[in-house]
Amino acid sequence: ETTLLDSVRALVDLEYVARKERTARTRLKLSGMPQSKRLEDFDLSWLKGGLPRERFEELKSLAFVERKENVLLLGPSGVGKTHVLLGLGQKACLSGYTAYYLSCRDAIETLLRAKEQKRLKKKLSWLRRPHVLLLDEVGYEPLTAEQAHVFFQLVNTRYETGSIVMTSNKPFSKWAELMSDEAVATAMLDRLLHHALVYSLKGDSYRMRDRLRVGAVGFD
Numbered sequence: 001e002t003t004l005l006d007s008v009r010a011l012v013d014l015e016y017v018a019r020k021e022r023t024a025r026t027r028l029k030l031s032g033m034p035q036s037k038r039l040e041d042f043d044l045s046w047l048k049g050g051l052p053r054e055r056f057e058e059l060k061s062l063a064f065v066e067r068k069e070n071v072l073l074l075g076p077s078g079v080g081k082t083h084v085l086l087g088l089g090q091k092a093c094l095s096g097y098t099a100y101y102l103s104c105r106d107a108i109e110t111l112l113r114a115k116e117q118k119r120l121k122k123k124l125s126w127l128r129r130p131h132v133l134l135l136d137e138v139g140y141e142p143l144t145a146e147q148a149h150v151f152f153q154l155v156n157t158r159y160e161t162g163s164i165v166m167t168s169n170k171p172f173s174k175w176a177e178l179m180s181d182e183a184v185a186t187a188m189l190d191r192l193l194h195h196a197l198v199y200s201l202k203g204d205s206y207r208m209r210d211r212l213r214v215g216a217v218g219f220d
Contacts, residue, residue, distance in 0.1 A: 027093040033101040033134070039087035042080060049202040050075065051084075059088065059197070064163055065097055065131055070196040071165045078205030081167035082136055088165050089134045097131035104138040104151070111150040120150070124157045132163045139170030139178050148179040152188045159191040166192070171200075 028036075039060050044053060064071055071088065073081040089099040102110070114123035127133060143151065158164055170178055172189055179185040 024094045027098055031089055031093055031099045031101055033086055033089050036090060037083045037086035039091055042083055042087060047201055047203040050200045062092060062095055064197055065092060068160060068163055070163055070192055072196055072198045073167045075201035077169055079201040079203045081201060085134050085136055085165050085167050089132060092132045099132040099134060100130040101134040103136045107135060107154060108147045108151055111154060115150060124153060127154060128157050128161055132165060133158060135164055135166045138166055138168040143179055145180050148181055148184045152184050155188050155191050
């Protein structure tokens with residue numbers, strides 16, 4: 001027989017779940033992520049190396065967020081780096097953490113605009129707040145000295161205060177060339193790699209997978 005106390009507990013539990021779902025949706029909405037991606041939908045079997053299942057499961061646990069570690073996803077275009085980045089962001093939001101997404105280009109434009117307006121320190125302070133900062137597409141365009149410097153300031157601001165999940169198509173050996181300044185590149189990598197999980201994804205284009213399966217892409 002259901003008692004009044006049981007009914008009250010059930011209502012409280014329902015309200016808690018509903019509130020939790022609402023706040024998770026709000027975190028997702030405020031994250032700036034361009035699309036929804038789930039880690040569960042990522043096909044590990046398509047990769048030819050760089051992310052074994054046990055390390056993928058470690059990532060999915062989000063233990064790196066509590067440890068304020070960075071996650072660096074390296075590899076050529078199309079292997080699924082952004083899917084994993086967005087999937088981690090989505091899981092973080094659903095698990096009670098805050099996440100914020102920026103492409104490398106948008107991050108730099110935002111910081112340079114703030115610098116022009118004498119608000120760089122305030123913007124960096126704001127970007128320090130999320131538990132997870134998602135930085136996508138680092139290395140797709142070379143940076144000027146000024147761009148590299150503000151990007152370094154962003155990395156430095158979050159050093160040991162919160163996680164960065166970053167995707168890049170450039171190996172670390174190319175970062176001096178990418179940043180136009182070896183000293184800035186070295187200092188940035190020093191902070192990024194001090195507490196970091198690094199995954200070098202290998203494989204054919206993940207985006208071509210479904211087209212190849214249905215024969216939409218032919219090879220003569």
